[in-house]
Amino acid sequence: MDFAIGEDRQMLSDTMSRFLAKNFDWEKRLKVIETDTGFDRDLWNELAELGVLGALFSEDVGGFGGTGFDIGTVFGEVGRAIATGPFLETLMAGRLLAAAGETDALESVIGGEKIVTFAHQPAHDAETGEESDVTASGSGEDWTLTGTKGVVGYIGAADLIVVTADDKAFLVEAGGEGVTVSDYKMVDGGAGGELHLSGTPAKLLAGVTAEDIAAAEAAGIVALSWEGVAIMDQLREQTLEYMRTRKQFGIPIGKFQALQHRMATLALEIEQARSASINAAAYFDKPERDRFSAAAKYTLGHVGNLAAEEAIQIHGGIGMTWELPLSHYAKRMVMLGHVLGDEDEHLSRYIALMQAA
Amino acid sequence: MNLEFTQEEQDFRDEVRAFLKEKLPARLSDKVRQGKRLTKQDMEEWHAILNEKGWLAPHWPEQYGGTNWSVMQKFIFETETAMAHAPRIVPFGLSMLAPVLIKYGSEEQRQHYLPRILDGTDWWCQGYSEPGAGSDLASLKTSAVREGDHYIVNGQKTWTTLGQYADWIFCLVRTDSSGKKQEGISFLLIDMDTPGIEVRPIKLLDGDAEVNEVFFTDVKVPVENLVGEENKGWTYAKFLLTYERTNIAGIGASMAAIERLKHIARTTKKNGVLLADDPLFAQRLARLEIDLENMKTTNLRVLDAAGKGGVPVAESSMLKIRGTEIRQEIGALMRRAAGRYAQPFVSESMEEGYNGTPVGPEWVGPVSSQYFNNRKLSIFGGSNEVQREIITKAILEL
Ligand SMILES: Cc1cc2nc3c(=O)[nH]c(=O)nc-3n(C[C@H](O)[C@H](O)[C@H](O)COP(=O)(O)OP(=O)(O)OC[C@H]3O[C@@H](n4cnc5c(N)ncnc54)[C@H](O)[C@@H]3O)c2cc1C
Numbered sequence: 001m002d003f004a005i006g007e008d009r010q011m012l013s014d015t016m017s018r019f020l021a022k023n024f025d026w027e028k029r030l031k032v033i034e035t036d037t038g039f040d041r042d043l044w045n046e047l048a049e050l051g052v053l054g055a056l057f058s059e060d061v062g063g064f065g066g067t068g069f070d071i072g073t074v075f076g077e078v079g080r081a082i083a084t085g086p087f088l089e090t091l092m093a094g095r096l097l098a099a100a101g102e103t104d105a106l107e108s109v110i111g112g113e114k115i116v117t118f119a120h121q122p123a124h125d126a127e128t129g130e131e132s133d134v135t136a137s138g139s140g141e142d143w144t145l146t147g148t149k150g151v152v153g154y155i156g157a158a159d160l161i162v163v164t165a166d167d168k169a170f171l172v173e174a175g176g177e178g179v180t181v182s183d184y185k186m187v188d189g190g191a192g193g194e195l196h197l198s199g200t201p202a203k204l205l206a207g208v209t210a211e212d213i214a215a216a217e218a219a220g221i222v223a224l225s226w227e228g229v230a231i232m233d234q235l236r237e238q239t240l241e242y243m244r245t246r247k248q249f250g251i252p253i254g255k256f257q258a259l260q261h262r263m264a265t266l267a268l269e270i271e272q273a274r275s276a277s278i279n280a281a282a283y284f285d286k287p288e289r290d291r292f293s294a295a296a297k298y299t300l301g302h303v304g305n306l307a308a309e310e311a312i313q314i315h316g317g318i319g320m321t322w323e324l325p326l327s328h329y330a331k332r333m334v335m336l337g338h339v340l341g342d343e344d345e346h347l348s349r350y351i352a353l354m355q356a357a
Numbered sequence: 358m359n360l361e362f363t364q365e366e367q368d369f370r371d372e373v374r375a376f377l378k379e380k381l382p383a384r385l386s387d388k389v390r391q392g393k394r395l396t397k398q399d400m401e402e403w404h405a406i407l408n409e410k411g412w413l414a415p416h417w418p419e420q421y422g423g424t425n426w427s428v429m430q431k432f433i434f435e436t437e438t439a440m441a442h443a444p445r446i447v448p449f450g451l452s453m454l455a456p457v458l459i460k461y462g463s464e465e466q467r468q469h470y471l472p473r474i475l476d477g478t479d480w481w482c483q484g485y486s487e488p489g490a491g492s493d494l495a496s497l498k499t500s501a502v503r504e505g506d507h508y509i510v511n512g513q514k515t516w517t518t519l520g521q522y523a524d525w526i527f528c529l530v531r532t533d534s535s536g537k538k539q540e541g542i543s544f545l546l547i548d549m550d551t552p553g554i555e556v557r558p559i560k561l562l563d564g565d566a567e568v569n570e571v572f573f574t575d576v577k578v579p580v581e582n583l584v585g586e587e588n589k590g591w592t593y594a595k596f597l598l599t600y601e602r603t604n605i606a607g608i609g610a611s612m613a614a615i616e617r618l619k620h621i622a623r624t625t626k627k628n629g630v631l632l633a634d635d636p637l638f639a640q641r642l643a644r645l646e647i648d649l650e651n652m653k654t655t656n657l658r659v660l661d662a663a664g665k666g667g668v669p670v671a672e673s674s675m676l677k678i679r680g681t682e683i684r685q686e687i688g689a690l691m692r693r694a695a696g697r698y699a700q701p702f703v704s705e706s707m708e709e710g711y712n713g714t715p716v717g718p719e720w721v722g723p724v725s726s727q728y729f730n731n732r733k734l735s736i737f738g739g740s741n742e743v744q745r746e747i748i749t750k751a752i753l754e755l
Contacts, residue, residue, distance in 0.1 A: 126718075129624060129625070151697045151698060151701065182714060184703050184716060188700070249492070249496075256742075258745065305689070313735055313741075316740065317568075317736055320733060321562065322561060323560065327562035335700055338699045342696065344693065347637060348635075348636075
């Protein structure tokens, strides 16, 4: 057993952390989240140059990492800085490009020249009130896609779109024939949008199976878990710091036992979440993957909400202000629960897996 | 024991319903139901409608424009208006200041201010909290020094809700710092147009600016604006806070919100299954409804006791805690129901008359904003931690 993250990953983590501290400080973040795209393209390119995106993929497809712990390392730093940008989309879409041997496209993504997003989850159809998804028709080299995908991250800035349909995956050029995007801002400062396709020519990502798509989802959950735990750490640290300095009734509020016990519980829960994220990364390429993936996303949702709510509550009024970074961490934390399924969905999934075993 | 409405109470409920059906503008109830932003005019419009009927201030004595309703009638009125998605009454003048003036003010003050609250001439805001005085309100520092027939006020208030609209602010100010901190506080009414007052908005995490900082620099306030006696303000302030607390519990609002949540659960599918049929979601919803049903009766027991002259200190704190927890949990479940569509933030969609393409189910627009904004419920009106302190001291005898 070895819980050390490893020298190379430690270096990556240090580099990323120094870079973000210097180039993505709070002022910068506040500016970036007011923009339509929700992230800074120049910064993205610099991160790519630092090798941040390459770390998400294995050597045989042009990266230099790609394990659960590599992914975790990168996303831990994303969380610490609550950086915005298509990190998750790059990871998930990139894996499918890799699985299809689309190394040219992947190279342009890893290098930062092209932005890719991942259009996976169905949209809501206002007419029927049901979910509506994209369907594929065609054969061989000749495919078209029709339908809608919902809440596609950073779609407004994407050059390439990896679209899932009927357990297959396709590559679509943004701005091409039959592609319409309605984009919007997101609660946590990033951006997203709805993707409408009608008879859109698409390139089949040959060889990609439902299992590859499931593996991409699992990779996404590893990423979100590590990002989430990093945010929880921030919420806890910032709250403890505030408890040491904020005085009411003549003493620091950290001296009130009622609050001490709440933070002790939170500290315990965060360690549980950290273990869940380690499990998810460790079993990410093993047969137990789905069980630990469901467990991690459930834990992330449950502890994440607790961390966000307690952090705001214990700050009092100041915790609700835009000016305080903490409120932005809390928003990002809660929103992570809405990406790739919330705690209830993953608890159900866990129950189903348990019953099937 | 009997929990049924009497015939008179049933008749009263029908009367309230008929009134709402006739007089509550659909424009306003639609906005409230859809969680859109209410403007100052919206709130004033509803106040005026209620005032015309004589129902704007049910808890005031009849001689000043109240209704002389029983506690049960007030409860019926509160829940019926909330269930009909009427705007909430802006509490600062009507439910906070007025009871203080009625109990502790001079007859002149009552004659002057109360009618202006009713007819909407004066919009009031509450100047209690300061940067250094939140839970420990009695440590407030904003000072009022007597000079001839004026007080000169210096200091800062904060978190002043809707202060940007206010004509007047009722303030707790320090008039004596020699003895116990509670014994040097006075209750002062200040015209927001007085030179030396500056209001600065505070942007909250949902992007809206509903609270403000209010700065006072050598603000001259006539001595007749003092309520009650100098240095007795703490007594009045605490009296006001009990009113505020029960108000925040918002049982009527929760009843309306749960109905809406159930409707959403019956009509929204996630992964092909109606939320109402999803055992995990259904369980959360059921727990919430059970809690609210229990609290309705707890609330009636408290109201009944208060009506018979009891002083339900611990109980009003219990209602504040559980009432706000329920409201927050409803918000959390709405967010869950929204699924991934809780993420888009389309600020314009919260304005009246927005006709852009809806993103996701038509009800999701304000869901996340409301969830985050509702964090305030367990912070203000005395935080829920402070309420637990009150319960501990009042009844636990530890
Ligand atoms: C949206 C909003 C609107 C508001 N509107 C108004 C308004 O219109 N007018 C007005 O005057 N005020 C208003 N307030 C202020 C509100 O009353 C204060 O925020 C509240 O009293 C808490 O004070 P604080 O924010 O300074 O937190 P603090 O008092 O600093 O508390 C920080 C944390 O410590 C906890 N704590 C404090 N003391 C104890 C203790 N003894 N034991 C255990 N825990 C403790 C608190 O519960 C809280 O969790 C508003 C606040 C908000 C958020």
